Every structure is written in structure tokens, then in C-alpha cells.
Amino acid sequence: MRKIHAAAFVSLDGVIQGPGGVEEDTTGGFASGGWVFGLWDPAVGEEVDRLFGRNYDLLLGRRTYDIFAGYWPFIDADDPNGGDMARAFTACRKYVLSRGEPQLDWANSHQLRGIDEVAALKQTDGPDLVIQGSSTLYPPLLAAGLIDRLTLMIFPLVLGPGKRLFGEGMQPGLLALVEQRASVQGTLIVTYEQRGPLPSMAEVSPPRMDSARETARQEAMARGEW
Template sequence: MRKLIASTFVSLDGIMQAPGGPEEDPTGGFTHGGWMFNYADESMDFAASGFDGKDRELVLGRRTYQIFEAYWPYQSTDHPVAKSLNAGKKYVASRTLTELHWNNSTLLHGDVVSTIIALKAQPGPDLQLIGSGNLIQTLQTASIIDEYNLWTFPVVLGQGKRLFSQTAKPVALRLVRSEVSASGVVMSTYVPDGDIQLGSFPSAEPSEKELARRKMMANEEW
């Protein structure tokens, strides 16, 4: 079975909205579009994290598809990312689109989770999610994402669309690779690692103050 890999840029506080430019996605009054631009440098290997889609088939949410469709076909044919994204197979999850105009794009029908599970079972290259925040959240909850490539930028945005929302499924992740760019971007790869293992540091018997604090919490007075 081929893997489903999610790659995205996030701020230190988990925002993934509009990293590429002010006009990319200003919905919700977001005014910090283009926040990754100042940190780009030659040490960043976009291909290694799947951001160029090379040798993979893309799975995109509707908004990310429309951003890409309006940009990449109009870039130079010599641009390596444009070349791979324009030529690559693309699967698009949307409840509103009825037809797709970007080369080699296919609209996914029916339940998106079961459809992508079926895609994973087919022979072929790994499946690559880029951006597509709503779709990532749906597939994360369904536990079918096999790998996360998260590039964390040293910036706090305060508001915007988050990679993981309050509906995210609790899960442990295992770090399998990490590098830091010259500009301070932490480029990490994680894989799911089962349930979260809970525990507590050993300590003496709780003090009277601690018992009183717990009582306040139980009474919702804390």
C-alpha cells in the first residue's frame, strides 16, 4: 500500500494560512499573508519534503487546488516545481467543483476518506498532500496520514487557520528526521506512533494546598 504524506508550512503557533503571499488567502480578515517569504534560503530542500510533488501523485483540497491552478500553469516551463506539479497526477477533494481545468486533474467523488483509502490501495507512487488544511484535518481524524513533513517558521501570527484544530484526533508522533535551515526554519518529519502514553512524575503525597486546589477544580472554581 502506498503512503499518504502531508507537507505544510506552519508558524510557531501552528498557523498554516497564506504562507506564500498576501493575496493567497486573506479570508477571515487574515492580514499576514506571505509570512514565510523572508525566511526562504538555499538550504531548504523542497523536493525532499514533497513540496514539488515530484514522483508522487497529489491530493489537494479545493482551496489549495484553486490557488495552484491559478499560479503554476503560468510559470516558466523551466521552473522545476512548475514542471513537476503541472505534469503530475492530481486528485481534488471538493463538494462544490464540478469540473477541473488544470492538466491531469481528477475530481474525487463520494466520501473522501473511503475514496483516499481506495487510492492508497492502488499501485503507484506515494500520495502527496500539500497545504489543504481542511482536508488534512479530515484525514488526520480518520488516521490515514502516514507521514507529516512540517516546516516550522520562527514567527508567531496569533490568528488564522491552524494545522490542527480542536477536532484533531489525539495521537503520538515520532520524529524521524529534522534539520534547521540557515534562517531558522525547523524542517521535521513525523510519523504516527500510536496512542498518547500518559503518566505523572513521581512525588510525595499531595500537600493540603494541592488537595484544596484539586477540590476547587472539581467544583469548577479554579
């Protein structure tokens, strides 16, 4: 059985969009692309090397696949700054989760049409699956309990508008911290495993204050006037 290890570069305010280049993803008017490189340091590089330092297949959303497919196949295999990664990305299987009709012309690319197909893929023999970026994958995969490890490289900056790591459709749940460290530039590198659903808040929250003022506040909140 395979495991899924997801990893993402993320800002302190949760933005995952366009870390790798100015023109990587400008949708929605995003103008802060390439934000990781001003704060890149050896610890971040080591974490990326560790993530991709073993046999793996890639699990990607359609947009991230398009970004990768427009870049990595065109890197010279002898390029000292990316040739090894380009060869590895081309050689591995790339599973693209999309219900549309993606252009899968990069070698070893395959389409998955739904979360059920991801779950079935996990049950097969083969290397573990790595997600890098692909913001649309996190909510449904976490909700389905399919992500075994989640590594976040949280850079010390805020970006404001942009696609969020935990965006639309995210379901409540608990995570367990299994690894943590900070880089010299202040990037937090943290790895989590899923722990399951949230407990009932009624069981762990303090009892409600029944003062007249609190009762009035609750009534106003219920009316949409607070």
C-alpha cells in the first residue's frame, strides 16, 4: 500500500499561490509570485531534497501539472541547477486529479477523475505519492483521510490575497505534530499526521455564561445583528 506525503510552501497567512516565479500563477490578479526565493536557505533545500530523495510518483492538480509540464520537460538534463529534478520528474508517474480533459502529453502522465480513484491507487503496489503545491487537493484528500503526512514550509511573510492552502471545502479535523524545526531565515518546517475529527466542542468548552448581557448578545447573533 502506498502512502501520500503532501508538501507545500505557504505564507504565514496561508497563501500557497505562485511561490516559484513571477508568472507562475497570476490568476485573480496575484502579483507576488516567486516569493520563496528571497527567503530560501539551506534548511528549506534540505527538506525538498528529503521529500524527493527516494522513489516516488507525483499526485497533482491540473493547474500544478500544467505549470510543471510547461517547465520541467524543457530543462536540459545536464543543467546543474535542475537537470536531476527534471529527469526524475519525467521518469516518475504523474497522476493528475481532474474531472475535465487535461492535456497529458508529458511522459508517464495519467488522469484520475475522483477521490475514489486516488483511494484505489493508494491500495496498489508502487512508490509513495508526493504532492507539491496543488492547493485544490488538500481539502478533499484530508477530508477523506488519504494524506498520511503533511509537510508545511511556512515562510515568514504575509501575502494578503491569493489561493489558500486550506481553501473552499475544508472540513474540521485534528492534526498531530511529528517533526518541527526552524531555518536560519525563520521558515518553520513542520510535519503533521492526521488524528481524526474534532471532538464535540460541547464536551470541552466552558459552560455558557447566562448573564442578561450574554443572553442579549446570543439573541442578537442569532438574528444576524451582532
